[in-house]
Amino acid sequence: MRLSRFYLPVLKETPAEATIISHQLMLRAGMIRQQGAGIYAWLPLGFRVLKKIEQVVREEQDRAGAVELLMPTIQQADLWRESGRYDAYGKEMLRITDRHDREMLFGPTNEEMITEIFRAGVRSYKDLPKLLYHIQWKFRDEIRPRFGVMRGREFLMKDTYSFDIDKDEARRSYNRMFIAYLRTFARLGLKSIPMRADTGPIGGDLSHEFIVLADTGESEVFCDRDLLDMPAPDINVDFEGDLQSLVDQRTVHYAATDEMHDVEEFEQKVSSEKRVSARGIEVGHIFNFGTKYSKAMNAVVMGPDGKEVAAEMGSYGIGVSRLIGALIEAFHDEQGCKWPVAVAPFHVGIINLKAGDEAVDGACTDLWRQLESQNVEVIYDDTRSRAGEKFARMDLIGVPYQITVGPRGLKEGIVELKLRIDGSKQELSPEAAVNFIKEKIAEGLKVH
Amino acid sequence: MRLSRFYLPVLKETPAEATIISHQLMLRAGMIRQQGAGIYAWLPLGFRVLKKIEQVVREEQDRAGAVELLMPTIQQADLWRESGRYDAYGKEMLRITDRHDREMLFGPTNEEMITEIFRAGVRSYKDLPKLLYHIQWKFRDEIRPRFGVMRGREFLMKDTYSFDIDKDEARRSYNRMFIAYLRTFARLGLKSIPMRADTGPIGGDLSHEFIVLADTGESEVFCDRDLLDMPAPDINVDFEGDLQSLVDQRTVHYAATDEMHDVEEFEQKVSSEKRVSARGIEVGHIFNFGTKYSKAMNAVVMGPDGKEVAAEMGSYGIGVSRLIGALIEAFHDEQGCKWPVAVAPFHVGIINLKAGDEAVDGACTDLWRQLESQNVEVIYDDTRSRAGEKFARMDLIGVPYQITVGPRGLKEGIVELKLRIDGSKQELSPEAAVNFIKEKIAEGLKVH
Secondary structure (H helix, E strand, C coil): CECCCCCCCCCCCCCCCCCCHHHHHHHHCCCEEEEECCEEEECHHHHHHHHHHHHHHHHHHHHCCCEECECCCEEEHHHHHHHCHHHHCHHHCEEEECCCCCEEEECCCCHHHHHHHHHHHCCEHHHCCEEEEEEEEEECCCCCCECHHHECCEEEEEEEEEEECCHHHHHHHHHHHHHHHHHHHHHCCCCEEEEECCCHHHCCCEEEEEEEECCCCCEEEEEEHHHHHCCCCCCCCCCCCCCHHHHHHHHCCCEEEHHHCCHHHHHHHCCHHHEEEEEEEEEEEEEEEECHHHHHCCCEEECCCCCEEECEEEEEEEEHHHHHHHHHHHCEECCEECCCHHHCCCCEEEEECCCCCHHHHHHHHHHHHHHHHCCCCEEEECCCCCHHHHHHHHHHHCCCEEEEECHHHHHCCCEEEEECCCCCEEEECHHHHHHHHHHHHHHHHCCC | CECCCCCCCCCCCCCCCCCCHHHHHHHHCCCEEECCCCCEEECHHHHHHHHHHHHHHHHHHHHCCCEECECCCEEEHHHHHHHCHHHHCHHHCEEEECCCCCEEEECCCCHHHHHHHHHHHCCEHHHCCEEEEEEEEEECCCCCCECHHHECCEEEEEEEEEEECCHHHHHHHHHHHHHHHHHHHHHCCCCEEEEECCCHHHCCCEEEEEEEECCCCCEEEEEEHHHHHCCCCCCCCCCCCCCHHHHHHHHCCCEEECCCCCHHHHHHHCCHHHEEEEEEEEEEEEEEEECHHHHHCCCEEECCCCCEEECEEEEEEEEHHHHHHHHHHHCEECCEECCCHHHCCCCEEEEECCCCCHHHHHHHHHHHHHHHHCCCCEEEECCCCCHHHHHHHHHHHCCCEEEEECHHHHHCCCEEEEECCCCCEEEECHHHHHHHHHHHHHHHHCCC
């Protein structure tokens, strides 16, 4: 992608309304533009990262056996009256009346609708389990939207719903998502810690929040340090098998958000040198809520004994658009974003130090073509900006590998390769740069 | 994908509310489920087709040089007051009031928002041209939604916006989209005809609708038969070059929707044996509307002469969710859908005639694994349904290649391969079936 064709409105100043670093950097790097309180347009740079996060989330859902569909954003009020939540939900629900005075709403979540879809098509225990998910924009009319995409009103959520014949099977579905979530966040480069959580208005008796530690996190969290050192299950994990021991290995350790925190238990179970108390960002939340919705909405299936039973359900959310904020909180420095390869908007930036010079233009274009033919994603700064501006912009947007091409080096057959991760630089031939990068990108994209 | 894990609620009866074949088949094949007037949930089968259409649309936009971003569904009323369309738009705009009594709306289109984004970041003619697009759900509160996804209220649209320094450059952007649209529909297997069109409330003086002929089309259309025989420009078309002659080759022929139809001109320009009068489905619409929005909203750039000029703009829409209806209208028979490989929800269906039989199960699983390892997308009917039901279901959902595996054939090392396109069947070894299919799928997915 030529930068001159791209749309990258970077800002020199930090907008005053942004109080946390991820919000500041998303605005400064031209990733988002506010279109109302808690409502953002995803500019091309931010959109690319969002899509990559979405794709990682999707792949791990598919791997865990969930099936994707897509529910509409607008829902009928009557559907929510069936569960009793239409009146209960309060002002966070964006209520809408259409031209025929029908009561509708912009979906804040989809338990009701998925239950309606399930009951319309599933009759027998033989069709279970069912794990269905979608990745769709939701709206919650937060009274005080803040922190950019971290607590927006219109936000992208992946929500999965499970339907099972009994509690044991429901637990298996729950475990699938538990493990899928650990893998998802790990692939994004984030260490997530599952914590006992309050089930809140969704209801149910089994629930975990997945928390990424960050100083700017909204919640105070407490856990055993051993959890921080535990790697996520690797690609060989068998989602058809029994995942209970993998889950138990984690849940045996103390980990709780402040709502669920029990000081006495914490001090009893965790030796003082292992006690972590920190701030965290909630990036996922999973619930098993039994038959709360299936009973209210008559979502029943025929059991093996010929009797109808209400399906055991769970729901499982990941804040896809919020994750981009969490990632920046985790990966940045004074100069800007530092994207891991797996979610970088571009893998490589090419900086042309003398746009208009035939030799330099030619060398840059060659590099660009060579890299793109290897499926490496390139942003090529072909503009006439000053060199300093080009360097600063490439660092701000956080491209992991940056190749600078200038007339002087080129005479000696040399370009400069900079690694955003540590700022290290090396001079090498264009071919050597391409080979080095190819390997690094392949490594960064490998799924473990 | 195992059918037992998938969610495919096929219907035996045709729902009474569906009057056209695409709507009937989408409901019967379990592709969509209505969630309100003109509002549909995309069930897993329909979702897969929708995603593939979206991806083809995206690839051709990218090829033509457009840059993707994503604007939110909810917009501020004040933005639309700037262009004067807030009051003018009428009841098709879904108006919303939030908890703080702010006036908002669910975007029916995005001229205003993209103009706001453009003016915030582009200052100079040097940054032009800009071609920006997004693929996002829109809402138009149609008084009488009908024909399923063909005229829904919540629908998926790809909309591109172009910004240029003058009319000549704007024409180049227009031509890019003109050619990209021909390629997009051709890749989907559809013959589209660009027709002179009324510009309607968007305004402007240059506009074409892209029409696919279908008996159930909403518009009456008139054109020269030569247009039907003209292939779309192939993959070697140079979007950076001059596309005018490619556009002229088409626009020189008479083609108009009924709103723009001129009987006298038609009869004068087209010899009687070449006059086509038919019904058509509008799948795309492109507009050049000059400075209508840029002037109203002060989206100006510095020209080469140092003077500020309002950007010349155009907008270019494709009805992504509507296309799935157009595709079914074009590709179906008595038994159901007949998907072209490029958009088929699955490439191959495997029908197990004796689920539970070790040998048959094993052979099916082998076939499935072999095909999936070649990136062939498989739906494996591992259920205990009767054979006739399995055959009918596979035809209904329209899987292009169907392999039936039964105990008798298997003893002789033979499976049956059926082609959905013509119903032809052949018996062959599983290896031969895999090889045959691999080649056909590669051919079907090749971009010309």
